[in-house]
Amino acid sequence: MSFIAFILIYPILFLISILPFRLLYIFSDFVYVLIYYIIGYRKKVVRANIAMALPHLSEKERLIIEKKSYKHLCDMFLEMIKTMTISIKEIERRFVIKNLDEFLEIEKKNKSVALMCAHYASYEWVVSMNGRVSFQGFAIYKKINNPYFDKLVKKIRSRFKAYLITTKETRGVIEQNERKGNHAIYGFASDQSPQVKPQTYWSKFMGIEVPVYVGAEVLSKKYNMNVVFLKVKKVKRGFYEADIELISDDVNTVPDYQITETFLRKVEKQIHEAPEFYLWTHKRWKHRRL
16 A cells, blocks of 8 residues: 555656746645645644744734744645755755855864754755765654655655664664764754653743753763754745854763753744744644643
């Protein structure tokens, strides 16, 4: 069944990927109407999340953010498909890293880099960064159940010199690279909700106490990595700008959890600046302390 689903869906994905951007966004407008007004995909989750995270806004203001977030979600989903065939030159034109030179200076310190980012704006096109830096790039991801689509996603990322590794593989890959002296970038999207365990770290995110992923901090301290935050901004439809912000270049002098807290505050700032570009559909606040 997995293979049948793949061979049925893949041609549709490919045809979408070769659409000119003008037609891609016309199609995105159609998908928005379908997803938001007809299917109502996770609308209750989105509405509840925005209400919890932005209680100071009026119902009308939150509704505006809700609709804009779905429009952005549809754009981003189709941009992700577009990555199948987009040229490296084109994606670099559309995803601009404003201070790339500063990252290249960080590379000269001969330490691997933990790159922390949020599910905000175009986190999918961050992949284009790997073709512009010296270090090899690894992104931690959740494996897709369909093995054929999982293989496809890995193949797409490899076009941009990025390699996907699961959470379980991460420590082993870092260990092996460090042992061989191979410095790399490891991408952590650390704003999702982890499973609650006795040792889970809790912190406030958007004013709500929730469990927090600390893997990026723990691994960066264990392997003495530099830590940066990638702040992505949507300039206009199909165009993004990113700033690389250093969190720490001496992680073992930083108090425990301060790196994680710094990351959370930076993500909160992003959300407050333009909340419509955050991924409100995932259940970030499903575990919370009242």
